[in-house]
Amino acid sequence: MPNLPGSCEHEPAVRELARTNAEAPALRAHAERCAVCRETLAVAAWMERFAALPLTTPSSLDPTSIWLRAEMLRRWDLQRKVVTPIEVGETVQAAVGIASAVALLVWLWSRLETIPASAALSSVLTIILIVGTVLIVTAATMTRELLRRR
Numbered sequence: 001m002p003n004l005p006g007s008c009e010h011e012p013a014v015r016e017l018a019r020t021n022a023e024a025p026a027l028r029a030h031a032e033r034c035a036v037c038r039e040t041l042a043v044a045a046w047m048e049r050f051a052a053l054p055l056t057t058p059s060s061l062d063p064t065s066i067w068l069r070a071e072m073l074r075r076w077d078l079q080r081k082v083v084t085p086i087e088v089g090e091t092v093q094a095a096v097g098i099a100s101a102v103a104l105l106v107w108l109w110s111r112l113e114t115i116p117a118s119a120a121l122s123s124v125l126t127i128i129l130i131v132g133t134v135l136i137v138t139a140a141t142m143t144r145e146l147l148r149r150r
């Protein structure tokens, strides 16, 4: 599934990492290497610290601070509203792609009996079926992993 320029497939997981502050060495290592995830982690961590500031301190009564907090929350909500349909669309695309691949594989399997027996053709078709099955399983696993992170 291609990412938009300036985006990374690990961004939702990195945002969740910043929110939960969980131990995830592999994801943190990725964030150190990936500029997009590094920036996402820094911004999300700052947002979490900012949101955790107590409301009773004098600095929180500063109108500028209140306005900034409200503006950031408004932008965050707007971003979520924009991103949610895209994430749903990606899920639908993956499901349709996998279902189509499975249907194609089943159709190919059903057509095997109509093809005259030939050792060379049979081995090629067997390889195609095995590779197709592996690709479908891989795509399904990646899609499940993507959905689990959201």
Ligand SMILES: [Zn+2]
Pocket: 008, 009, 010, 011, 030, 031, 034, 035, 036, 037
């Ligand atoms: Zn990344």
